[in-house]
Amino acid sequence: MTERTILHVDLDAFFAAVEQRDRPELRGRPVVVGGGTPDQRGVVSAASYEARRFGIHSAMPLRTAGALCPDAVFLPVDGRKYQAVSREVMTILRRYTPLVEPISIDEAFLDVTASRALFGDGPAMGRAIRAAILAEVQLTASVGVASTKLVAKIASDLRKPDALVVVEPGSEAAFLAPLPIQRLWGVGERTAAALAELGVTTMGELADLPVDLLVRRFGRHGATLADRARGLDDDPVGDGGPVKSISHEHTFDVDTNDPALIDKTLLAMADGVAGRLRSAGLRAATVHVKVRDSAFRTITRQRTLAEPTDLAEPIWRTALELARPEMRGIHVRLLGVGTSGFAEREQLTLFEEDAAGEGGRRRKATEAADAVRRRFGDRAVTRARLLGSGLPAPFERDPMKPLERRTGMNDSNPDR
Numbered sequence: 286m287t288e289r290t291i292l293h294v295d296l297d298a299f300f301a302a303v304e305q306r307d308r309p310e311l312r313g314r315p316v317v318v319g320g321g322t323p324d325q326r327g328v329v330s331a332a333s334y335e336a337r338r339f340g341i342h343s344a345m346p347l348r349t350a351g352a353l354c355p356d357a358v359f360l361p362v363d364g365r366k367y368q369a370v371s372r373e374v375m376t377i378l379r380r381y382t383p384l385v386e387p388i389s390i391d392e393a394f395l396d397v398t399a400s401r402a403l404f405g406d407g408p409a410m411g412r413a414i415r416a417a418i419l420a421e422v423q424l425t426a427s428v429g430v431a432s433t434k435l436v437a438k439i440a441s442d443l444r445k446p447d448a449l450v451v452v453e454p455g456s457e458a459a460f461l462a463p464l465p466i467q468r469l470w471g472v473g474e475r476t477a478a479a480l481a482e483l484g485v486t487t488m489g490e491l492a493d494l495p496v497d498l499l500v501r502r503f504g505r506h507g508a509t510l511a512d513r514a515r516g517l518d519d520d521p522v523g524d525g526g527p528v529k530s531i532s533h534e535h536t537f538d539v540d541t542n543d544p545a546l547i548d549k550t551l552l553a554m555a556d557g558v559a560g561r562l563r564s565a566g567l568r569a570a571t572v573h574v575k576v577r578d579s580a581f582r583t584i585t586r587q588r589t590l591a592e593p594t595d596l597a598e599p600i601w602r603t604a605l606e607l608a609r610p611e612m613r614g615i616h617v618r619l620l621g622v623g624t625s626g627f628a629e630r631e632q633l634t635l636f637e638e639d640a641a642g643e644g645g646r647r648r649k650a651t652e653a654a655d656a657v658r659r660r661f662g663d664r665a666v667t668r669a670r671l672l673g674s675g676l677p678a679p680f681e682r683d684p685m686k687p688l689e690r691r692t693g694m695n696d697s698n699p700d701r
């Protein structure tokens with residue numbers, strides 16, 4: 286098999302860098318994006334590198350940031366502008382390969398294996414991409430070049446900002462060995478603490494542990510950890526083609542086996558997916574669910590409906606039927622509801638229910654709710670079932686916060 290060449294491209298301090306680009310007087314100054322003033326409620330969305338020197342980082346309360354650096358410039362989040370810049374950057378990336386998988390507003394994986402004949406090797410493409418982003422968008426990006434997504438992502442982060450880090454094929458394990466295990470996907474606080482009890486703080490020490498010991502201690506997740514510590518990861522780069530599926534995912538703050546919470550979460554996601562289908566003028570023939578447990582085992586199930594739909598109810602019922610048998614005896618970490626097999630609504634008018642019947646009434650009510658949502662936002666229409674659930678309704682889409690990265694990396698991006 287050909288050795289893959291994967292790039293991970295990550296813009297440096299993205300939101301703050303865009304503001305400094307557009308307002309030269311802010312260059313060289315500590316800039317905090319998130320809220321207009323330090324006494325506002327809320328958290329830091331992004332901090333310039335100058336602000337980071339004061340210990341300010343993303344997700345920190347704005348008040349704390351204001352106390353650490355009273356002279357910092359606090360700016361509101363200009364989501365529309367960042368989205369536009371993000372699109373420009375993604376367009377640059379797609380010149381080098383159609384296999385671009387954006388994983389958040391400011392970072393993406395590229396599989397450039399097939400592009401090497403055209404553009405040179407991975408490091409050459411990394412340099413060209415960094416130069417193009419600087420010349421055309423006036424921003425710096427850090428790029429990791431490696432044979433896997435995992436190693437490319439760790440590499441891009443290693444010498445930020447404005448860096449290119451290349452990990453030659455065959456040297457992945459040696460590259461990872463000295464790094465702290467917290468940099469590995471799937472190592473949260475609890476896993477790190479459990480590994481520390483085994484005397485493991487670096488990836489090299491993790492790789493040296495016998496796999497069967499890790500499996501005894503962590504279940505199947507242990508085997509995954511052992512692979513990752515060696516740089517093994519065959520996760521493919523998604524192709525970013527036309528939308529073939531619409532899905533929502535939700536990661537619970539605390540793994541759960543509470544059936545009521547699970548039902549409500551599935552309903553919220555089905556509602557969100559159905560709303561997106563309707564606004565795209567699509568109906569879906571197939572419903573998918575994804576269930577990930579506390580040991581990171583992921584199960585997916587799907588079923589084709591008797592009739593394509595764009596309504597929450599049938600999507601929810603199908604998702605429940607598919608998910609329930611998979612959730613016995615496990616604690617659920619992540620749930621996903623998706624749909625595929627699209628047909629445009631216009632082509633389906635033959636299936637349209639009698640407008641006077643029950644289905645017609647439900648559709649009218651649904652369309653009215655959609656109109657209210659478009660006008661006043663998702664929060665304006667919330668199903669009675671979801672009220673009081675204490676859940677942030679997962680269908681509320683904050684444009685700055687992708688619901689879930691498809692790679693399964695749920696860690697917040699510290700470098701936005």
Ligand SMILES: [Mg+2]
Nearest residue numbers: 295296391700
């Ligand atoms: Mg970034």
